[in-house]
Amino acid sequence: MAEHDERVAAGRENTMQTGPLGSTIHVLRADAGTIAALAGIDWNRSFSRVCLDPLRGLITLMTPSRLHEDLTDILARIVDAAGNAITGAARDLRHTRLRAPDDPPDTGMEPDCAFYLGERARAYRNALAEGEAAADAFLERTPLDLVVEAEITHGDESRIGRYADLGVRELWRLHGRKGTRDLRVEFLALRPGTMPRELAASEVLGGLTPDDICEAVDGVRLSVTIDEWTSAVARIVRRRRRASVRVRDEAPPYAARTG
Template sequence: MINTVALTIPEKRIVFYNLNWQKYQKIIEALGENRTARIIYDQGILEITMPLEEHEFAREIIGLFIRILVFEMGLKIKTLGSTTLNYPQLDRGAEPDNCYYIQNQSKVAGKKIDLTKDPPPDLVVEVDLTHTDINKLNLYASMEISEFWRYDGEVLLIYQLQNQKYVEVEISPTFPKIEKAIFYEFIEQSKLDEVEAEKKLRADLKAEEYVRCSTINN
């Protein structure tokens, strides 16, 4: 028997229980690729999220924030966006809000990702403005995602994978020296003017000599 629960704005979520992997795959196939809804499957639980304005704003601005940091620090990046990350051996699959290769960019540059051969993304971002029944810490830890950002519209939590479990940290391992205050300021300024917020962030990074400070080896 399949049970469903519908949740409300600012993200609309529908949750299905007691679904096996085959039914999950059929639902993905039926929904197709040209959709805004995002899907996460975790060992029998299928969650479909229909993001609305507040969610999409946060997702886009966080993506812009990460890209600016990568550029100003002289790093490299391969963006997967909400590409489906399927791990049938784990009975888990996810379409995160954003995911990236940064440390391992050189290993996947110019390639179509094959998760049976290629490393998992280095950084996954989720914007969760409403309750979710999926334990995303367990989900992404099982996929061996080395860094996970979670934003609820007010607070950014950063997790680093250590001994197959996530540990909350205050500073991103990917972007050392970048404090959360810089992120919060950028989010607030972007609500008023995204272009000016980007200009100010780039100027501040250069002024504070954050650029090219990363310890990541390319």
């Protein structure tokens, strides 16, 4: 009996994880029909982040820590400011559920940050001007340019592949630890049906690097005015633009063609 209780207790412990930023995360497995039925419950009354994924058979319930929410807000500011400066437009779609057209209603992935950039941001605005139905239809058929996740535990790493299957172009994954100032950012290029490819520089945001983002996070974290945090982002954008110009200037000319 004691052995049975230990096995049950161990099974229960495996459903709950504490993320590196201190968030409490429950990852449960169920069949697709059960998950579709659970989608009718307002889980957000107890958990502010809920993911019901019938394709993977996963129910993920998260109570984000203060650090998680702080980093999410900082990254949203950075991408918004950098996206506007580099691509001319950015649209934050945080708290939007991403799902395939044939997934049950109210299921899907809810990233910490989700963005359209450049032309897609402007196209989404045009759809939104037509009404909520047009905006929803646009979101369903148009993959996101960038998703940011502040905290992914080992039990939920499969969400990266799910984002790829949904057509997301790029994922920024933060690696932090509660109680420290250490932060590492990983850029991943996503393609449906393939393994994520680590990037040295962003393909959707003007060649910004993980080190650029870490620097901007430090600057925005300590900012108390709009001017301070926008200056922190503008600094990394200017540096990346100068580096890009320098690379073009130093590129060797094409060899003259001979007849």
